[in-house]
Amino acid sequence: MSNFTYATDTGSPVHPVSALDYLPLPELRALQLHRLRYIVAYAYERVPLFRRRCDQRGVRPEHIRTLADIRLLPFSMKSDLRDEYPLGLQAAPMEEVVRFQCSSGTTGKPIVIPNTWNDIEVWKNGVMRCLAMGGVTPHDIVQVAYGYGLFTGGLGLHYGAEGYGCAVLPISGGNTDRQLMLMKDLGVTTIACTPSYFLHIIDEGHKKGIDFRKEMKLRHGFFGAEPWTEEMRGKIEEYTGLVAHDIYGLTEIAGPGVGGDCCHRTGLHIFEDHFYPEIIDPETLEPLPDGEQGELVFTTLDRTGCPMIRYRTRDLTRIEATPCPCGRTVRRIARINARSDDMLIVHGVNLFPSQVESGLLKVPEVLPHYQIVVTPTGALDTLEVKVEIAPDALAAGEAARAGVQRHVAAAVKSVTGLSATITLVEPHTLPRSEGKIRRVVDLRREKAV
Numbered sequence: 032m033s034n035f036t037y038a039t040d041t042g043s044p045v046h047p048v049s050a051l052d053y054l055p056l057p058e059l060r061a062l063q064l065h066r067l068r069y070i071v072a073y074a075y076e077r078v079p080l081f082r083r084r085c086d087q088r089g090v091r092p093e094h095i096r097t098l099a100d101i102r103l104l105p106f107s108m109k110s111d112l113r114d115e116y117p118l119g120l121q122a123a124p125m126e127e128v129v130r131f132q133c134s135s136g137t138t139g140k141p142i143v144i145p146n147t148w149n150d151i152e153v154w155k156n157g158v159m160r161c162l163a164m165g166g167v168t169p170h171d172i173v174q175v176a177y178g179y180g181l182f183t184g185g186l187g188l189h190y191g192a193e194g195y196g197c198a199v200l201p202i203s204g205g206n207t208d209r210q211l212m213l214m215k216d217l218g219v220t221t222i223a224c225t226p227s228y229f230l231h232i233i234d235e236g237h238k239k240g241i242d243f244r245k246e247m248k249l250r251h252g253f254f255g256a257e258p259w260t261e262e263m264r265g266k267i268e269e270y271t272g273l274v275a276h277d278i279y280g281l282t283e284i285a286g287p288g289v290g291g292d293c294c295h296r297t298g299l300h301i302f303e304d305h306f307y308p309e310i311i312d313p314e315t316l317e318p319l320p321d322g323e324q325g326e327l328v329f330t331t332l333d334r335t336g337c338p339m340i341r342y343r344t345r346d347l348t349r350i351e352a353t354p355c356p357c358g359r360t361v362r363r364i365a366r367i368n369a370r371s372d373d374m375l376i377v378h379g380v381n382l383f384p385s386q387v388e389s390g391l392l393k394v395p396e397v398l399p400h401y402q403i404v405v406t407p408t409g410a411l412d413t414l415e416v417k418v419e420i421a422p423d424a425l426a427a428g429e430a431a432r433a434g435v436q437r438h439v440a441a442a443v444k445s446v447t448g449l450s451a452t453i454t455l456v457e458p459h460t461l462p463r464s465e466g467k468i469r470r471v472v473d474l475r476r477e478k479a480v
């Protein structure tokens with residue numbers, strides 16, 4: 032592996048962990064096909080639900096002769112994991128399972144993913160490739176402020192950064208004062224957490240009068256687990272001077288490290304030798320050509336604990352197959368700015384939380400921590416945006432707050448075209464689960480259920 036000589040745009044040698052990022056396409060496709068055939072046969076033999084669905088369609092593993100044949104296979108969904116709760120989709124025997132992880136979902140039963148040691152290695156490999164892509168080196172000190180435990184953020188970054196040779200500070204989420212103290216005292220160079228939690232760390236630091244650019248040694252941030260905008264990236268970089276990298280993943284497919292962005296910010300490179308991506312039309316379920324927006328679907332090519340075949344992520348994006356200047360051959364997806372679950376139609380207008388977020392980022396008196404609530408009221412639904420007010424504006428008094436409310440309403444209207452009731456709430460009061468705020472509360476859907 033260390034003899035790989037694929038050119039990078041910087042001319043710097045490729046870290047061995049990144050070698051497969053640059054595999055010539057015919058070799059990459061051959062590797063994917065080889066793994067796909069193996070995993071389909073493996074899952075067919077061991078997962079009754081998958082076998083039943085294949086049998087209903089008259090598909091057998093030997094029918095997979097090319098990568099395009101993947102479309103013969105049935106899809107899987109989060110509801111399968113819930114219906115087969117807890118371990119109905121487990122394929123490996125328990126003696127091979129080394130760890131369970133759960134999705135952070137706040138509704139319904141959690142989903143449980145059993146991981147074998149090999150699955151942990153695959154996942155770790157994805158995180159290490161993200162770190163390498165971002166320019167991290169073993170000299171870096173990495174503060175992992177994603178939650179540890181059942182949620183994949185903490186342990187995912189932990190194993191990846193440790194495996195890469197970094198010095199890891201496994202602090203987990205919360206206790207922001209201690210986060211700031213250790214960040215400063217240890218000279219932490221790399222932070223990994225949800226973007227909204229990092230904004231909170233910044234806010235708390237500013238309250239204490241900390242100048243991040245002068246007093247901290249931060250160079251890199253790896254932010255993910257929730258959608259965030261380019262505007263938010265700009266703010267984070269402006270306040271702290273670090274380079275903010277996007278890291279993507281989901282528990283069902285591994286955890287963080289399924290993909291990430293390179294320095295060209297052309298989307299997220301997917302480590303498709305492990306995680307085979309497709310985009311489908313969520314209505315017709317037909318595959319869409321590269322470049323078209325639809326629902327992202329993954330097949331785990333070499334995970335054995337709970338192989339996911341054509342798993343519908345509910346994340347909306349498109350595949351960017353055009354070459355990236357970095358020279359990586361693995362394809363990219365556009366940054367995820369919405370889950371199909373979060374798309375709202377209000378007064379006949381499509382509304383995504385990311386639009387509201389970009390409006391809020393234009394108003395300095397509020398924080399980009401918000402929740403959109405839609406309530407069915409008679410003929411016309413009402414749209415409410417709850418947003419956390421910045422501490423200074425909170426202290427400024429009633430009249431100033433009314434002005435802030437008007438600014439926010441105007442900013443939301445300018446990006447969405449919709450009139451919303453704005454409710455200002457105190458900083459850090461919107462409920463968070465694993466550092467993620469539930470962005471959309473659609474009381475129309477909840478009523479209908």
Ligand code: ADP
Nearest residue numbers: 134135136255256257258278279280281282367
């Ligand atoms: P849950 O579905 O319960 O939130 P996870 O904790 O596994 O489960 O979160 C995975 C989801 O988080 C992804 O499907 C995606 O919607 C979101 N996500 C993860 N990373 C990113 C990212 N970098 N950008 C946007 N969304 C992301």
Ligand code: ZN
Nearest residue numbers: 293355357359
């Ligand atoms: Zn690139």
